[in-house]
Amino acid sequence: MSEKVEIDVEYLTRVEGHGNIVVNAEDGNIEKCEWQVIEAPRFFESLVVGRNWKEVHHITSRICGICSIAHTLASLKATEAALGVEVSEQDVLLRKLALHGENIQSHILHLGYLALPDFVDSDSILPLISSNKEEVKTVIRIHRLANYLSELIGGRTTHPQRLIPGGFSKLPSEKELRDLKGRLKNSIDDLKSITELLEDLAPKLPNFSRETEFISITSDEEYPFYDGILASTDTGTAPVHNYLDYTNEYMVSQSTAKYTKHNRESYMVGALARLNNNYGKLSPMARETAEIFDLNSINCNPFMNNIAQLVEIVHNVEDSIDIIDELMERGVKPQDPYHQPDISVKAGRGIGVVEAPRGILFHDYVYDEDGICTEANAIIPTNQNHGNIQRDMEELVPQILDKSEDEIELTLEMLVRAYDPCISCSTHYLDVEFV
Known part of the structure; x- marks a missing residue:
């Protein structure tokens, strides 16, 4: 020691x-x-107050350049709930497809560019371009596929424009969807290659486990990203409108981001939380992928969030293929270009929840009778994870004090990276002292 x-x-x-x-x-x-x-706080909740209902989702999508689709959809769902707007089954399917694209995009970014160097003793992805050229090319192909999917459904890769209150301003054609299905099917060999790579590297994941609470949405119908009810591994399920009873935000001195707690002093959200709450709803190939790594529910090793992300990528691809098949079977109902749904404005409050790549995301708005936002609240996945990261560190450090400083430092860096934090999005607090 x-x-x-x-x-x-x-x-x-x-x-x-x-x-x-x-x-x-x-x-x-x-x-x-x-x-x-220690990041400077951001004030998106204040930015949308005083803005028209048509603008809010465009503003809040800028909370994140990685999870912009999730923020757009959480925002739209909150606005639609407040105004009493119903969305067609076709548009719901397309929105689910958009979330799959973003989840693949974000997870492969984390696994391939941010986490992978830790497993091969590298400081970045750049040296691997020479030493592991084919593996890097495989990661890039999956990333490009996810970018294409996001652009096709959302109109562009980041900060989507086609997702609007009540539906879509423009729909993909059946030809484009068939082409997308072909690309998704062709990606399966690449997914198998990435699985084999991570299977070889998995022994480098620290063997650390700490019991905690896992919170996500859940559904009897599917492995959910777009819709569901609240689920906790500790306390069971609850309706979405009870979300404040689950999040219980509070401040700590070392963070400009709020912490959250529910049944314990902290909880975890993200891929591992979703898997722990919805394991039985994984697609067949995703379940097989999880079994390769002995990843079952309930798993309490935060480092396994990396593997849970891989499992979700496989699920996203398989379920995207199924969604396209359902859309083809129904026939994509056409609409005019630059479509704008007919929406009657009224006063109301709405709560929108989706699963962003890093975990459960809440948007909560109040609109007046003119459709002007008067109150807004957004609770970000990473700020729900900060407390769990802290408590993981507190339990992990005593177990690794016999290692060198370099080894301790790397293990703690790997722990934080395993959560795939989006730190900027989570900073929503400023302590102002008036003199």
Whole structure:
């Protein structure tokens, strides 16, 4: 055991946003162990107050450049619930397809570019372009497929324009959907190659487990991303309008992002939480992928969130193929270009929930009788994970103090990266002292 351990990771790399890891220990006594979020806060809830209902989803999609589809859909669902707008079954299927595209896009970005270097003793993906050229090309092909899917359904890869209150401004053609299905089917060999690669590297995942609560949406019908009810591995299910009873946001001194807690002092959201709550609804090939890694419900190793993301990519591809088949069987109902649904404005409050790649996402709006937003609240997946990261660190550090400082530092960096945090999106607090 090192007599003195001083770890100060300022601006952790290969994550979105700015966060620090600080650990001080002497003679086995831990004096400080903190996951610090030091990014400047952002005020999207305030930005949408006073804005028209037609504008809000375009503004809130800018909360994130990685999860813009999820933010757009959570925002649209909140606005539609407030105004009493119904969306057709066809549009719901297409929205589910859009979420699948974003989930593949985000997960492969994390696994292939951000997490993979940790498993091959590299500081970044760049050296792997020479040493693991074919593996990198495989990752890029899956990423490009996800970009294409997102652009086809949303109108562009990031910050979609076709997703609007009440439906879509423009629909993909049946020809485009058939082409997309072909691309998805052709990606299966690449997914198998990535699975084989991660199977070889999986022994490098730390063997660490800490019991915690996992929260996501769940559904009797499917492995849900677009719609469902709240689910906790501790307390069971509840309707979405009870979300504030689940999130219970609060502040801590080392973070500009709020923390959350429910039945315990912290909980986890994201791919592992979804898998733990919905394992039985995985697609056949996704279930087979999970079994390769002995990933079953309930798994409490946060490092396995990496593998849960791989399992979800496989599920996203399989379910996207099934959705396209259903759309083809129904026949895509045409609509005029630049379609604008007929919506009557009224006062109301609406809550929208979807599963973003990093976990359950809530948008909550109040509109007045003119359709002007008067109140807004957004609870981001990463700010729901911050408390769990902190408590994982507190339990993990004593178990690895016998390692070198470099090994301790790398293990803690891998822990935070396993959560795939979107730190910038989560910062919603500023402590102003008036003098």
